[in-house]
Amino acid sequence: MLPSQVTVVVVGGGPAGFMAAISAAEALVAVEQPVSILVLEATADPLHKVLISGGGRCNVTHACWEPEQLVNHYPRGRRALRGPFGQFAPADSVAWFARHGLELVQEADGRLFPRSNRSSSVVECLRQAARRLGVQLATGAAVQSVRRRSQGGFELMLRAGPSLTCRRLVLATGSHPSGHRLAAALGHNLVAPVPSLFSLALAPPALQDLAGVSMDPVELELLPPGDGASARRRQQDRQRQRGAVLITHRGLSGPATLRLTAFAARELRGWGYRAQLRVDWTGGLGVSALEELFVQARQRQARRTLASWRPWPGLARRLWWRLLEEAGLATTGEQAPRWAELTRRAQQSLGAALLNSRYEVVGRGPFGEEFVTAGGVPVGEINLVSLESRRCEGLQVVGELLDVDGVTGGFNFQHCWTSGWLAGQALQRALLPASPCPGQADQLRPSCDL
Numbered sequence: 001m002l003p004s005q006v007t008v009v010v011v012g013g014g015p016a017g018f019m020a021a022i023s024a025a026e027a028l029v030a031v032e033q034p035v036s037i038l039v040l041e042a043t044a045d046p047l048h049k050v051l052i053s054g055g056g057r058c059n060v061t062h063a064c065w066e067p068e069q070l071v072n073h074y075p076r077g078r079r080a081l082r083g084p085f086g087q088f089a090p091a092d093s094v095a096w097f098a099r100h101g102l103e104l105v106q107e108a109d110g111r112l113f114p115r116s117n118r119s120s121s122v123v124e125c126l127r128q129a130a131r132r133l134g135v136q137l138a139t140g141a142a143v144q145s146v147r148r149r150s151q152g153g154f155e156l157m158l159r160a161g162p163s164l165t166c167r168r169l170v171l172a173t174g175s176h177p178s179g180h181r182l183a184a185a186l187g188h189n190l191v192a193p194v195p196s197l198f199s200l201a202l203a204p205p206a207l208q209d210l211a212g213v214s215m216d217p218v219e220l221e222l223l224p225p226g227d228g229a230s231a232r233r234r235q236q237d238r239q240r241q242r243g244a245v246l247i248t249h250r251g252l253s254g255p256a257t258l259r260l261t262a263f264a265a266r267e268l269r270g271w272g273y274r275a276q277l278r279v280d281w282t283g284g285l286g287v288s289a290l291e292e293l294f295v296q297a298r299q300r301q302a303r304r305t306l307a308s309w310r311p312w313p314g315l316a317r318r319l320w321w322r323l324l325e326e327a328g329l330a331t332t333g334e335q336a337p338r339w340a341e342l343t344r345r346a347q348q349s350l351g352a353a354l355l356n357s358r359y360e361v362v363g364r365g366p367f368g369e370e371f372v373t374a375g376g377v378p379v380g381e382i383n384l385v386s387l388e389s390r391r392c393e394g395l396q397v398v399g400e401l402l403d404v405d406g407v408t409g410g411f412n413f414q415h416c417w418t419s420g421w422l423a424g425q426a427l428q429r430a431l432l433p434a435s436p437c438p439g440q441a442d443q444l445r446p447s448c449d450l
Contacts, residue, residue, distance in 0.1 A: 009166040013041030016399025016416035017172030023424020025133035042142035058119030062410040077404030175373035187391040193375030199253035199365030216244035217283035302340035307331035386426030
């Protein structure tokens with residue numbers, strides 16, 4: 001049975017919700033302030049997103065230590081996050097998890113994972129911390145509706161079971177529509193949600209037989225669909241990214257592609273996921289540097305065929321063969337040209353393919369592949385020092401329910417840790433002036449095991 005009265009209710013048992021509950025409990029315990037904190041999770045699996053993230057490893061955060069640089073990894077919310085990250089940044093996350101018994105290790109690309117390399121370690125760390133502090137958890141507890149009480153606080157109606165009341169409410173529902181509905185009922189506007197961080201489907205037969213080929217670095221540029229757009233429009237709307245890409249059976253994926261789609265999420269939605277994609281397979285070498293590589297190959301590898309010697313080692317062999325074929329150059333047999341026989345015209349054709357390949361984007365990756373949703377409660381309606389609503393007293397909004405999203409690499413989790421921690425600290429300040437309802441703490445019992 002759920003209690004009928006609680007001091008703090010956190011709706012959503014994900015990373016931001018757990019961090020808010022734990023942070024509040026720790027801050028209040030430190031000042032010997034007895035309150036009751038209840039986390040309501042609609043599903044049977046709290047922290048499920050943590051468990052499945054990173055291929056079961058959980059990329060907890062990223063080694064981007066300076067807030068000024070960290071904010072550049074957030075397509076939405078970049079300027080607004082400077083203050084919050086100044087209070088709780090990746091280094092603070094690393095220290096927080098270390099204090100709670102979880103060591104994080106940094107990989108070469110800056111991503112930080114638990115030393116165990118298992119996301120279950122992160123889940124267990126959070127659940128143990130919550131259990132130790134007396135945070136209550138109810139699973140299968142979906143909130144149907146919420147209303148502000150005239151005497152202060154909130155009344156929550158559950159889909160199954162009786163209603164309950166609380167003095168403070170934290171919404172941490174992620175991108176689920178239920179959270180949008182609750183936030184709207186409490187007076188908030190919503191930025192329409194759109195998918196972010198997804199792969200790109202290209203018009204066949206582009207690259208289809210090269211699935212599995214990866215290149216790093218590659219430069220990507222996204223342009224509006226069609227040839228009729230004005231030069232000014234194309235200049236204004238285009239998006240660029242540089243990094244690793246992975247060719248799939250449908251198109252392109254990999255970090256650079258995901259970052260590109262994150263920053264262009266709303267433009268792509270507006271274009272109906274149709275666009276032109278320019279790919280520089282050299283990663284930005286430029287015409288002069290590429291021509292110099294061709295000169296060196298003609299001089300030093302004159303007797304070798306073009307197919308047997310690539311201009312630089314990082315150029316994937318299968319991709320190079322494809323570009324040779326597209327330039328009308330045989331890759332096998334007696335017709336396969338040698339480097340000494342490379343004509344100026346063929347060199348120009350190869351250079352254009354390497355520096356300026358064009359593909360037609362015809363959609364995003366398979367349904368459900370997108371990792372994050374852009375949209376939610378506008379950051380202008382939230383006090384980002386405390387994560388408190390500017391429209392509803394006693395309400396806080398954290399995590400992905402806000403119109404904040406980051407690129408892949410641990411940045412979305414970092415926003416969850418930061419917003420949750422700040423919300424918890426603010427709860428301590430909000431609850432200190434008043435004492436809990438008489439007998440309230442005594443009536444609470446765990447609704448399920450953490």
